[in-house]
Amino acid sequence: MQVSKRIFELETETAFAVLAKANKLASEGKNIINLGIGQPDFNTPINIQEAAIKAIRDGHHGYTASNGIPELREAISKLVLDKYNAKIKPENVLITPGGKPVIFISALLLGGEDNEIIYPDPGFPIYRSMIKYSGAKAVPLKLSEKDNFEIDIDHLKELITDKTSLIIVNNPNNPTGSFMNKRKIHDLVNLLDHYPNVSILSDEIYSNIIFNDEKMPSLLEYPNLMNRLIVLEGWSKTYCMTGWRLGWSIWPDKLIEHANKICVNYNSCATSISQYAGLEAINGSQIEILKIVSEFQKRKEYVYDELNKLDKVSCFEPGGAFYAFPNISKSGLNGSEFSKIALEEKGVALVPGSSFGDNADHFVRISFANSLENIKEAIKRLSAI
Numbered sequence: 327m328q329v330s331k332r333i334f335e336l337e338t339e340t341a342f343a344v345l346a347k348a349n350k351l352a353s354e355g356k357n358i359i360n361l362g363i364g365q366p367d368f369n370t371p372i373n374i375q376e377a378a379i380k381a382i383r384d385g386h387h388g389y390t391a392s393n394g395i396p397e398l399r400e401a402i403s404k405l406v407l408d409k410y411n412a413k414i415k416p417e418n419v420l421i422t423p424g425g426k427p428v429i430f431i432s433a434l435l436l437g438g439e440d441n442e443i444i445y446p447d448p449g450f451p452i453y454r455s456m457i458k459y460s461g462a463k464a465v466p467l468k469l470s471e472k473d474n475f476e477i478d479i480d481h482l483k484e485l486i487t488d489k490t491s492l493i494i495v496n497n498p499n500n501p502t503g504s505f506m507n508k509r510k511i512h513d514l515v516n517l518l519d520h521y522p523n524v525s526i527l528s529d530e531i532y533s534n535i536i537f538n539d540e541k542m543p544s545l546l547e548y549p550n551l552m553n554r555l556i557v558l559e560g561w562s563k564t565y566c567m568t569g570w571r572l573g574w575s576i577w578p579d580k581l582i583e584h585a586n587k588i589c590v591n592y593n594s595c596a597t598s599i600s601q602y603a604g605l606e607a608i609n610g611s612q613i614e615i616l617k618i619v620s621e622f623q624k625r626k627e628y629v630y631d632e633l634n635k636l637d638k639v640s641c642f643e644p645g646g647a648f649y650a651f652p653n654i655s656k657s658g659l660n661g662s663e664f665s666k667i668a669l670e671e672k673g674v675a676l677v678p679g680s681s682f683g684d685n686a687d688h689f690v691r692i693s694f695a696n697s698l699e700n701i702k703e704a705i706k707r708l709s710a711i
């Protein structure tokens with residue numbers, strides 16, 4: 327069989343393998359606490375569920391426009407105006423089946439053999455996978471614990487060459503829970519201003535889950551970036567809709583038609599029913615969401631305090647998303663060994679830092695998308711490693 331050589335460049339997302347293993351152990355009767363998976367443990371709010379049921383009853387069963395229903399793209403255009411004062415036309419909004427396809431499309435449009443793409447390491451594993459699949463050189467931007475896993479602007483500058491076509495930024499960050507505030511984003515934009523030919527993919531999928539009353543500093547707030555900025559966003563994390571497969575993104579004029587053409591070729595459109603549900607999510611009450619964020623804040627405080635009480639673990643304070651990224655080097659184990667013992671001997675599913683790049687061998691990712699009660703029990707179990 328003549329399999330395409332490119333396919334061997336694709337990597338995977340270990341969190342899914344951890345989930346499968348944790349589910350298997352649970353089905354064998356083991357008591358497993360899952361702190362591995364990156365999805366909220368809450369149900370999709372009821373008003374959103376009802377909107378989906380209504381969409382089915384109203385007969386929204388067919389294909390939609392490949393870039394998404396006009397009402398939804400208009401709602402996104404209004405949302406970014408209200409939230410970030412960003413003037414984005416609905417024609418520059420693309421609705422996709424989840425946020426992930428935006429990484430795929432960006433890599434296909436801006437990758438290829440001649441180009442270099444800079445991505446955060448540790449970072450969401452799909453970035454490196456898709457860059458390599460596109461044929462481009464994947465250039466890791468090391469995020470360090472000493473910088474609270476924020477971007478070191480001088481280091482980023484050193485990595486930019488005349489072959490750099492795209493820089494991927496993720497704020498708040500998966501897997502570290504790091505959050506870059508307005509001042510830091512400002513410094514980043516100052517640097518980007520010196521490289522007008524470099525495009526930016528800003529992955530802001532955790533933009534609504536930010537702690538300590540900080541505000542999301544979106545790159546959409548900088549009109550000077552608009553002709554080369556792609557923003558990845560979506561419903562999965564904010565509205566607890568990971569399984570609905572719905573994401574939104576903003577594209578510059580020069581790329582939107584190409585991006586839409588990839589959608590026509592690949593997925594035709596996002597699920598019509600999810601799109602109507604997504605419309606209700608944006609236009610409907612946000613009270614449930616505020617409650618969920620305040621629950622994540624409580625859990626963050628608990629996880630941060632309790633992890634730092636353990637002898638062999640130290641953890642910096644997460645500023646957003648629902649992850650903690652403790653350093654476990656004092657245990658004498660690396661992240662993979664620690665996670666293996668955690669799952670097989672203590673019944674706690676975690677993801678090793680090595681799943682997120684080459685710069686986090688002595689870390690593990692803890693997702694606090696689980697009840698406080700389960701988190702308490704999990705930390706008790708981890709204290710015995």
Ligand SMILES: Cc1ncc(COP(=O)(O)O)c(C=O)c1O
Nearest residue numbers: 364424425426450500531560562
């Ligand atoms: C940083 C980051 N970007 C994008 C995604 C993809 O989200 P979606 O489930 O909407 O495809 C995830 C999901 O875990 C993520 O953590």
